[in-house]
Amino acid sequence: MTPEERLAELGLTLPEVVPPVAAYVPAVRTGNLVYTSGQVPMVEGKLAAGGKLGAGVSLEQGYEMSRICALNALAALKAEVGDLSKVVRIVKVVVFVASDPSFTDQPKVGNGASELLGEVLGEAGRHARSAVGVAALPLDAPVEVELIAEVG
Known part of the structure; x- marks a missing residue:
């Protein structure tokens, strides 16, 4: 089953790529790695x-x-590589969580992203991850996620 078929099975549709709100691009490929810019909800x-x-x-x-x-x-x-089947592995995910100083469950928030990637990409969705509490995020977003993917 392709990642796109898994998305459909989960009742999910890939949205249009979120346009940048500043001076950057949504994703950059260098060699066999793709780095996404931080994505807010x-x-x-x-x-x-x-x-x-x-x-x-x-x-x-x-x-x-x-x-x-x-x-x-x-x-x-997907916009950068054309097809999610080209993903060999999600290498690294960074989850930024806008947090009250007493909030310490950033890893549990990050599980939302990690579990989705596993559901869609299977073994290729397993990755290293950091979940970091921050004072504020752009647009007052509660969460921001970026990832690095190896593609074939």
Whole structure:
């Protein structure tokens, strides 16, 4: 089953690539690696939610926002390589979580992105990851996800 077929089976559709909000491009390929720019939880051109984890945004909401970010990252990756079947492996994922100083469950928020990548790409979706709490993210997004993928 292709990653696109897995997406359909999950009831998901890759969105249009989120246009940059500053001076960067959504993804860059160098050799067999593709680096995506940080993806925030944009849905149909609008931020799905704003705020900070532990201060108005629940862990469950953060998890879902992380999934949306990963879906947006997959859209940027596909736009760069043409077909998600070309993904050999997701090498690294970085999850930034806008957090109240007392919030310490950034890894649980990041699981939303990690689990989505595994569901869509299978073994190729298993990756190294960092989940980092930050004071604020662009547009008041609660989560931002970037990834590095090896492609064939």
